[in-house]
Amino acid sequence: MDLKSLYREIVNEHNLRPSHKAAIENPDVVLRGVNPSCGDDISLQLKFDGNVISDAGFVGTGCAISQASADIMIDNIIGLEKEEALKQAELFMGMIKGEVLSENQFDELGEAAALQDISHMPARVKCAELGWRTMKEIIDNKK
Amino acid sequence: MQDYRKDFPIFISTDCVYLDNAATSQRPQSVIDAVSDFYVQSNANPLRGLYDLSMKATERYESARKKAASFIGAGRADEIIFTRNTTESINLAAYSYGDDAVKEGDEIVISIMEHHSNLLPWQRLAKEKKARLVFMEPDESGVIPEKEIEDKICEKTKIVAIAQVSNVMGIRNPVEKIIDRAHRMGAVVLIDGAQSVPHMKVNVTELDADMFAFSSHKMMGPMGIGVLYVKKSIMEKMKPFLMGGEMIEYVTREDATFAELPHKFEAGTVNAADAYGLDAAIDYLNMVGYDYIEKRDTELVNQMMEGMKKMGHITIYGSDDPSKHNGIVTFNVEGVHPHDVSSILNEDGICIRAGHHCAQPLMQFMKVGSTARASAYFYNTKEEIDRFLDCLSRVREVAGYGS
Structure with missing residues (x-):
C-alpha cells in the first residue's frame, strides 16, 4: 500500500469510526477549538490525574482531516504526562509544517505520522492542527 | 460551440478542469498582451506628465474609463472611479458617501446573501453611526419576495446595497423592484455587480442604479483593477476616500482643494496598465x-x-x-x-x-x-x-x- 492510500485509509477510519468522539465523564477542562474560515468546530474534553491525562474525548463537526486528526491525537495522549503530550504536539505541528523528522520522532507520533502528507496541502494544515492546538491551549492555561 | 479556448494560454499550459470562475476567471491572450503592451509602449506616470509618453499613458488610462462607462451604460466617463476591486469600490462608497449620509437611528438595508465585501463596510458604518443594519431574506429557492422588499425598505432607510447576482446561489436578485422601492423611500442604492457583469448585460442608466461596483478579474481582465460607478449628482456631494497625490488641485500647509471628478477619488499613482487590460477584456467580452x-x-x-x-x-x-x-x-x-x-x-x-x-x-x-x-x-x-x-x-x- 502506498503512502497516499495509507493516509487515506487512516483518515477515513478515524473520521467515519472514531474511538473518542464522545463526551467523557466529569472532564476537568472543556475547550472549544474553531477554524472560522472553514467551519471546523470541536470541543475537546480532558481529565487529569495529577500530571497525567487520564481520559479525553471530543465532540463537534468538521472535515475528515480535522476530525480524524483529533481522534488520533486522543489515542496518543491518553496516559501521557502533560509535558510529553506537549512535546508530541510540537513534533506533530512541525511535521505538518514540513519539518524533517527523525525515525524515532516518527515512531513517537504513531498513527499521527500518517498525516505527514498534509505538509503538501497548505490549505489543510489548520484542519490537521485543530485538535493538537486546542490540547496545547488547555495545558498551557493550566500551567 | 465556438473555439474560444485557444485564446486562453492557461488551457494550453495546464490540463486542469477549471470550475472556480465565480472566484476569478481566466484571461485571454489579448488581455495579457494589453497589460504587457502598456509597459512596453506607453509606460510613464499618467495624469501629470507634459511629455508625449506620459500623455500616451494618460490617453490609454482615460480611454479605458470611457470604455468602462459605455460598457455598463453610464452616461458619462467621469461617473467611473477606478479602484482595486469590488471590495474597495464598496468601501469607497461606504466612507465617502455613507459617512455623511447616515445618522443615528437611520437604517441601511442589505440582504443575507451578500458577499462579506458588501456586508462588512456597512456593518462598520452602522456601528459607527449607531444606525441599524437590516437584512432582506430569500425564500427556499433563493428569491427575495416582494413583501420582504416592502417590509424592510422604509422611510428610515438611507442606503440599500444588494448583489445583482448572488455568489452562492447564482440567482439574480430583483434589483429593479428594490431600486424602485428604495427611491420611493428616498434611499440611495448600490448594486454589487461582481457576479453579474461577467454573465449578463448591465445598463446602470436603465436600472437607475445610484452606484454600481464590479471587478475586472471576474470578467477576464487583470486582477487589481475595479470600478465604482456613481451618478454625477451624488458623486459631487462625496468627500474624498484616500488622501495624497494625484487627487489634489491646490495644497497649502494647512489645507487642500481637490481635483475634479473622478480624480478626487483616485489618490496616488493609478493602475493604468491594468485599466488598459480591462479595456481589452471588455472588447473580448463584447466579441464573445x-x-x-x-x-x-x-x-x-x-x-x-x-x-x-x-x-x-x-x-x-x-x-x-x-x-x-x-x-x-x-x-x-x-x-x-x-x-x-x-x-x-x-x-x-x-x-x-x-x-x-x-x-x-x-x-x-x-x-x-x-x-x-x-x-x-x-x-x-x-x-x-x-x-x-x-x-x-x-x-x-x-x-x-x-x-
Whole structure:
C-alpha cells in the first residue's frame, strides 16, 4: 500500500469510526477549538490525574482531516504526562509544517505520522492542527 | 460551440478542469498582451506628465474609463472611479458617501446573501453611526419576495446595497423592484455587480442604479483593477476616500482643494496598465457576446445539475431552473465535508471552491456549515463537465463509504 492510500485509509477510519468522539465523564477542562474560515468546530474534553491525562474525548463537526486528526491525537495522549503530550504536539505541528523528522520522532507520533502528507496541502494544515492546538491551549492555561 | 479556448494560454499550459470562475476567471491572450503592451509602449506616470509618453499613458488610462462607462451604460466617463476591486469600490462608497449620509437611528438595508465585501463596510458604518443594519431574506429557492422588499425598505432607510447576482446561489436578485422601492423611500442604492457583469448585460442608466461596483478579474481582465460607478449628482456631494497625490488641485500647509471628478477619488499613482487590460477584456467580452455566454452558462449548469441528480447523495442549493444560476452550482455531498470534496477532486485536477464563499451569514441562514461550489464560464466544455461529474461520482467511495 502506498503512502497516499495509507493516509487515506487512516483518515477515513478515524473520521467515519472514531474511538473518542464522545463526551467523557466529569472532564476537568472543556475547550472549544474553531477554524472560522472553514467551519471546523470541536470541543475537546480532558481529565487529569495529577500530571497525567487520564481520559479525553471530543465532540463537534468538521472535515475528515480535522476530525480524524483529533481522534488520533486522543489515542496518543491518553496516559501521557502533560509535558510529553506537549512535546508530541510540537513534533506533530512541525511535521505538518514540513519539518524533517527523525525515525524515532516518527515512531513517537504513531498513527499521527500518517498525516505527514498534509505538509503538501497548505490549505489543510489548520484542519490537521485543530485538535493538537486546542490540547496545547488547555495545558498551557493550566500551567 | 465556438473555439474560444485557444485564446486562453492557461488551457494550453495546464490540463486542469477549471470550475472556480465565480472566484476569478481566466484571461485571454489579448488581455495579457494589453497589460504587457502598456509597459512596453506607453509606460510613464499618467495624469501629470507634459511629455508625449506620459500623455500616451494618460490617453490609454482615460480611454479605458470611457470604455468602462459605455460598457455598463453610464452616461458619462467621469461617473467611473477606478479602484482595486469590488471590495474597495464598496468601501469607497461606504466612507465617502455613507459617512455623511447616515445618522443615528437611520437604517441601511442589505440582504443575507451578500458577499462579506458588501456586508462588512456597512456593518462598520452602522456601528459607527449607531444606525441599524437590516437584512432582506430569500425564500427556499433563493428569491427575495416582494413583501420582504416592502417590509424592510422604509422611510428610515438611507442606503440599500444588494448583489445583482448572488455568489452562492447564482440567482439574480430583483434589483429593479428594490431600486424602485428604495427611491420611493428616498434611499440611495448600490448594486454589487461582481457576479453579474461577467454573465449578463448591465445598463446602470436603465436600472437607475445610484452606484454600481464590479471587478475586472471576474470578467477576464487583470486582477487589481475595479470600478465604482456613481451618478454625477451624488458623486459631487462625496468627500474624498484616500488622501495624497494625484487627487489634489491646490495644497497649502494647512489645507487642500481637490481635483475634479473622478480624480478626487483616485489618490496616488493609478493602475493604468491594468485599466488598459480591462479595456481589452471588455472588447473580448463584447466579441464573445452575452447571448452566447448566457446560452453556455445554462447548458453547462444544466449538465452539472442533471449529472448530480442522477448520482444521488447530493444536495443542490438554489433554484431548480438551470437558467437562473449564472454558471454557479452550489452543492454538498452527503457525509463528506466540502473541503474533503474539493481536496479529492483536486487529485484528479479539478478545481472547485469549498467553504463559506465569503458569505458566512448566508451559510448560517441556510443552516449549513459550508458548501462546495462549481462555477462554469462559457469557455468550459461538455467534456470537462463530464470529467468533473465522473470524479464527483467517486468522492463518497474515496471518503470511505463503500462502493
